[in-house]
Amino acid sequence: MHPGVCGACARRAGAGAAGRGMCSMAGNGGRKPYLVVKAPGHLAGTRWELIQDAHVLGRYGDIRLSSPDVSKRHAELRLGSDGVWLNDLHSSNGVLHNGVRLAPDRPVRLTEGDLLQFGSVQLVFHRNGYGVTDLRDHQRRRAPDPDLPTGPLHHADPPPVDDDARSSSTRCLAAATQLDPWFADVVVQQVVNEPYRALAPVFGADLGIVTRWALAARRRRLARDLVLLALLLCVIALIGVGVRTHVGEFASDQPRIDWQPYALGTAPALLLGWLAVAVDIWVTDHLVLRRRLTAHRYQPAQAPDPLSSRARERLTAVAQRPAGNLIVCSHYYPFAGSGFQVDEWDMPIDIRKGTVRPEGGRRAPQPFTTGELYDVLVAAARGIGLNNLRVEERLFVDGLNVALDRRLLPIRDQPPLTRVDPRVMRAMPDGLGATRRSYVSIEIPAWSGQLVVTMYLRAVQVHGTLYLEWSAYALLPMLPEYYAVDRLPHRTAAGSAVRAGAQALSRLLPALLGAPRALARRASSARAAAAHRRRQRRLIRGGYQFDYGAQHSIREFACGLDEGTYFLGRDLSRALATTQQHLLNTVGDFLESHGIDSESFQRLQQNVVQNFTTNNDYSVRNDNRVKAKYFHNSGNYAPGGRAGSGGGGGARQAAPR
Secondary structure (H helix, E strand, O other): OOOOOOHHHHHHHHOOOOOOOOOOOOOOOOOEEEEEEEEOHHHOOOEEEOOOOEEEEEOOOOEEOOOOOOOOOOEEEEEEOOEEEEEEOOOOOOEEEOOEEOOOOOOEEOOOOOEEEEOOEEEEEEEEEOOOOOHHHHHHHOOOOOOOOOOOOOOOOOOOOOOHHHOHHHHHHHHHHHHOHHHHHHHHHHHOOOOOOOOOOOOOOOHHHHHHHHHHHHHHHHHHHHHHHHHHHHHHHHHHHHHHHOHHHHHOOOOOOOOHHHHHHHHHHHHHHHHHHHHHHHHHHHHHHHHHOOOOOOOHHHOOOOOOHHHHHHHHHHHOOOOOOEEEEEOOEOOOOOOEEEEEEEEEEEOOOEOEOOOOOEOOOOOOOHHHHHHHHHHHHHOOOOOOOEEEEEEEEEOOOHHHOOOOOOOOOOOOOOOOOHHHHHOOOOOOOOOEEEEEEEEEEEHHHOEEEEEEEEEEEEOOEEEEEEEEEEEOOEOHHHHHHHHOOOOOHHHHHHHHHHHHHHHHHHHHHHHHHHHHHHHHHHHHHHHHHHHHHHHHHOOOOOOOOEOOOHHHHOEOOEOOOHHHHHHHHHHHHHHHHHHHHHHHHHHHHOOEOOHHHHHHHHHHHHHHHHHOOOOOOOOOEOOOOOOEOOOOOOOOOEOOOOOOOOOEOOOOO
C-alpha cells in the first residue's frame, strides 16, 4: 500500500467506489484539500479540489495541465488519513517541491502552503477548501487559456499529441550528440550560450533532454582529451630527457645511444592512451547508445543532469518557456525551426460582391473579421483528423522590434515570452510594414518525426479585398548517420569492449595528436562565448537595439537533404495537397456563408491547385533529393551542411559564436 493511503479508502477504491476517497482529512474540518495555480499568470487562481483517493496531474491527467513541458502523466497525488502524498511518475522535467526536485517513486507528504512546480506550471497546496476540477469549464468563466485550443466553443478537441520527451526525434537527436562532436557543440551553443535570444521551436522534440545529453557527451570528450594531453606531455618529456642526456653523443662520429629504455618508458603512456580511447568508445557505444538510447530502453528521465550551475539555470529557463504561439524571428527567416520552404503563393480575393438572390439581385455581403476566419480555419484544420496534428494561431515578431512591446518582452535582459493571449495577438496592426504578424499554423509530423510539414496561412482585409498568404515548409529526415542508434547490432558488454579495443588501435594516434588542438579550440570557444554574452549584456542594459530573434533550430542543423524513401516523398506531397485543398474549400464555404460571391475565388483556387500539381512534384529523383520549384535555402544555412560546401549534403555550417 502506498504511504499515506488508509486501508478503508484503498478497499473502497478497489471496489469501484467511483474513485472518490471517503476518508476524512485530519484537521481540515471535513473539507477537501485543493490546489491553486500560481503560474502562468493567465491561469492564476484556478483551483482543483482533491476529491478522489488518487489524482494524476499531467496533460492527460484528471487534473489537466495543458503545457508542452508537462508530461502526459507527470505526477500523482494520493489522499490518506495522514495527509496528501505527492509522487513523481518519472516525468520528463521532474517535480519541484518547494524548489527541491523529487526522486521518482519516493513520495513526500504535503503541508499547508507547499509550492509545487510541474514544468512551467506552479501550484500551491492548501489543506482545506473548495475548488473546481474541470479546467475547460473554468476556462469558459475566465480569460482564454493559451495552452488550450482557442476560438469558439464548438471547436473539436485536437487529436492526441505524442509526448515530445518520449518521441523518436528526441531520442535520435540525443544519439546524434553522442555520435557527432560538432552537433553536440551546436546544441550547447544554440541553447546554453544564447541566454537572451529566443529559441527556434524544435517540432516534435524535447530541447532540454537533447541538451542534457549533449553536455554529457562534451564532458566525456573533455575528460578523454585531458587524459590524452597528459600522456602526450609525458611522452614528449621522456623524449626530451633522452635527447638532453645524450646530447653530447650526437656530435660524435659513432654515437652509441640506447633508445630502448626510453621506448619502453613510452609504452605505458601509449597503453594508457589506448585504454582511454577504448573506454570512451565503449561507454558511448554500449552504456549510452545501446543501454539508454535504443528504442526499447529509452527513458527521458535518464538524461544526465548538467554539472554547471549556469547550464542548469539555463535549462530551467528553457523549461519555463516551452514553444508556444509567439515566435520571435531574426532577419529574413520568419518561420524559424520549420526547415526548407517547399511552397508559397498569395491570393487577392474580391469580397465586395454578394451572392445572387433566387428572385434576382445580389445580397449585401456580411462583414467579418480575420479573427473569425482564423477560428473557422483552425477548426477545419483540426477536423482533418491526422495523428499528432498541431494547429494554432501564431504570432511572428521581428527580433529587432520585440523590445518595443512589453507584452511580448516584459524584461529586457531575459528572452521574449513564448505564449501570448490570443486577444493581444489579434490586436496587432497588420498593414504594410507590420513587424508583428499572425498566421494560422498547421504542423503535421509523420514517419516518427522523420518528416515534419508545417504550413502557414495569413489573411488580411484591405479595402474590399481579402488577401491570403500561404507558405509551406518541410523538415526532412536527419542525416543517415544520426539514425545509427537504431542500426546497432546486438552485442554483450564483453563483445562491445573487444570491439572498442580494436577500434581504439586505429584512433589512438589521431586522438593523441589532436588532443591539444581540441582542448585549445574548446577553450577558445568558451572564451568567445563568454565575450559574446558580455557584449549582448552591454547592448541590452545600455538600451541599444538588440536582435532577440531565433535563427535556426537544432533539428534544422541535423536535417539532411534526402527524403530517404520514396513513400516519405509521396506523403510530403499528399500532406501539402490535401491540407491546402481542405483549407481553400473552407475559405470558400466561409465566404458563401457571409453572402459573398465566391466565383472569382474559385477561379483563383483552381489556378493555385493546377500550379501546385504542375510545379511542385515532390517525387524522389534518382539522387533522392527533394524536387520542388520553391525549394528554398536562406544562404548561410545549409541543413546537414557545413559552411563553404555550397550547402550540399554532408556539409554543415559551423556553430555560431
